[in-house]
Amino acid sequence: MLGAVSRHVAALRPGASRAFSTGPVVGYQTRLSQFYHNTLRDDMMILQYVPPQVRARQEELEEARLKAIKENVGGTPPNPLRKRQQTRPPKPRVAESAAHNTPYVDKVTVHIRCREALQNKHNLLSALMTLQVVTGQRAEVIKAKNDAAPWKLRKGMPIGAKVELTGDRMYEFLDKLVEVVLPRMKEYNGLRMDSGDGMGCFTLGFDNSAIGLFPEMEMVYDMFPMVFGFAVNIKTTAGHNPAGRLLLSGLNLPFVHARKPATESLML
Amino acid sequence: MSAYPMALSGRAERHFAGILNVIVPPTKLDTSLREPLFLRQFEVECIEVAIAEEVASVLRQRWSPTEMAAARAPVVQTPKPPAMSTQGFVKCPVVQSKIEQLNNTTLDARCLPLPPDIIDSGTIQLQPEIQSRDVELAMFSRATALRRAQRVTVRGFNSSSVAYQTSVRAGVLLQRDPIVTQPAGKFEERDPIVTQPAGKFEEATDRYFDWIQFISADRFPRDFFFKKGSTAESKWMEQEDVRAGEWFFDAASKPVVKSVKRVVHEDDMIEKSEASKPIVVNSRETEADAAGDQRSLERRLDRTLYLVVKDAKGEWVLPQGSVNGEELLHQAARRNLKEICGGNMSVWMVGNGPVGHSKSAEASTFYVKGHILAGQPNANAELASEFKWITREEIEKTVSADYWLAVKDMLSTI
DSSP states (O other): OOTTTOSSOOOOOTTOSSOOOOSOOOOOOSHHHHHIIIIIHHHHHHHTOOOHHHHHHHHHHHHHHHHHHHTTTTSSOSSHHHHHHHTSOOOOOOOOOOGGGOOOEEEEEEEEEOGGGGTOGGGHHHHHHHHHHHHSSOOEEEEOSSOBGGGTBOTTOEEEEEEEEOHHHHHHHHHHIIIIIHHHSTTOOOEETTOSOSSSEEEEEEOTTSGGGSHHHHHHGGGOSOOOOEEEEEEEOOSSHHHHHHHHHHTTOOEEOOOOOOOTTOOO | OOOOOGGGGGGOOOOTTSSSOBOOOOOOOOGGGSOHHHHHHHHHHHHHHHHHHHHHHHHHHTSOHHHHHHSOOOOOOOOOOOSOOSSSSOOHHHHHHHHHHHHHSOOOTTTOOOOHHHHHHTSOOOOTTOOHHHHHHHHHOHHHHHHHHTTSOOOOOOGGGSOOSSEEEEEEEEEEOOSBOOOTTSOSOOSSSOOOOOOHHHHHHHHHHHHHHHHHSOOOOHHHHSOTTOHHHHHHHHHHHHHHHHHOSSGGGSOOOOOOOOOOOGGGGSOOOGGGSOOOOOOSSOHHHHHTOTTOTTSSTTSOEEEEEEOTTSOEEOOEEEOOTTOOHHHHHHHHHHHHHOSOEEEEEOOSSOSEEEEOSSEEEEEEEEEEEEEOOOOOTTTOSOEEEEOHHHHHHHSOHHHHHHHGGGSOOO
16 A cells, blocks of 8 residues: 555655655555544545546536636626636645545645744743653754845755654643643634645644643743744645545544624624 | 544543544534535526525416416426526526527427417517516526525435436445544555555654655754743653653664753642653453443444444344435435434434445445434334344344345455
8 A cells, every 4th residue: 555554654765666765655544544544534534526427527617617707698797796707817626535535734834924933042942842842853943935124034054954854753742731731721622624725734823821831841831941832734645625625534633613703783 | 523422422522632542523524515516516506496496486476367277387397407507597598598499489388387378379478577687586586596595405315316227325434533533654545445454664764754754754842842940841851751762773773861850949849740640541441342342332443333224124234214205315314224223323424326236135224324423322122133243244244145245345454
């Protein structure tokens, strides 16, 4: 089988005849990864199955819709906003979900954007140490790619820290997040239903009150001169948002509908 | 958080340290989140019906009762969809074309009930009060359409969509998922294709790669986490000494850890609390394993267990029963499971479609997958004299050869 599953990352070096690697092992022995492989993947495949007749009919309808747009049937729509939407390029067709291409969580990136590093780059040490404590992996320094005069930023300045997690470490981090950190947060009910970039990536942002909720940070919280907020970017192999939400909800990440603010007409 | 099986409450502690390696229990996947391509079809169909009704009602309001009575009243079936969008909204260009259609052409009598004089004349003249705007409003009033759509049945799989000569039965593949993780090195791949069980070479390779990872890992910043000379530091170093010994191939080659000079602190005086006692890990083999109790859900914690029942003929089969009339497959499956096993089970069914089928002379049985979350079957004596929760290998030994061939591909090897 394929990518997500093999225990040892086998990269074919140029000139090599066999795929073999003595590099770091990307194991899959955590409970979340086994849950995904044993149970969740099957369930997702079943839930995303579309019978051939229905699929054929959808394609028929889609073609008819595109044809109607192309021929501009009916002229100007009454809602002026719709015209703008029609100029958007058509979305790439999502492949049918099958056993071999069920979405999985590919990579989780935790990063901190450290404004304080502009004044004194030693402030970045707190960020690096925080990430190392929380993820169990050495953090990398992010350097600025562009200049930004209003913030006195020059290209190449160290401005943030990040950790890219894959394999076991990724699942353990996700597990911690979902089981320990998110439940402890105040007034957090879940990811919004309109989150997701449409290509399978979901991002959660946290402010500096959240970092103290990690179990590793409880003991050493006082040792950090500065606490930072951080962002967690979950990259999945889903082709569009609903599949990604299905996957993440299966891993127990909660989702809520975005609430509309109360209107004045509400009788109190 | 999902409900954890009551039968397994002893194991239910979600101990994050990962020491017990408890598997996340199956969650009720939020089916409203599933790929709306499938739902869209349902929505489109509902809205098509609803829109046909809306338009009909708008037109109907302008007719007199006598005209209504005189009108041919065909069966309002789901109209054949025109070129409509799949996004659940009616796009305006299509609406405009539909209005033009209404004005210019004769309508198929199936779509809308019309007064007879209009149909006979071959043209449709909308009454002056009915502006295209009214129809637009009716069509754009999605809230109304959706409200009406609630009354339309969910699209599912039913016997009318299955071209079988024999009758259709609905069964349930009810499974209890693994509770604990697989022991390391047991399976190279997680695919249903079974490889040979891990031998000495695989285990040795795994240990070697784990050792490389251990050796090349970043140094633990002891001076950052622990105060020099504190009790916590010395305790940690003792534990680390023990842990490090597990990684080395040759215990004798393990370097000796230099002990830290202990400085007496106030915290030494505090007695050992509950939290500092070493954690005792439960055994992976339970009492049910020892007793071989196949009715228990606490047996074979690392494997998937499936529910099989002994039917009236005395054969072991997956729970199944008939599909009545216009019932959809998943509804029939749920009903049958409840009839056979009683209402004392909390079950989550995966979707509406089947995951496998078996064929006999009398009927084709389609199986819908489900997970048991809590409870136990309370077997109905008429329909099922006994029940068992068994693994795939045990099913092979229990059921008949023909039945095994039909159901084996649905069953997980883990």
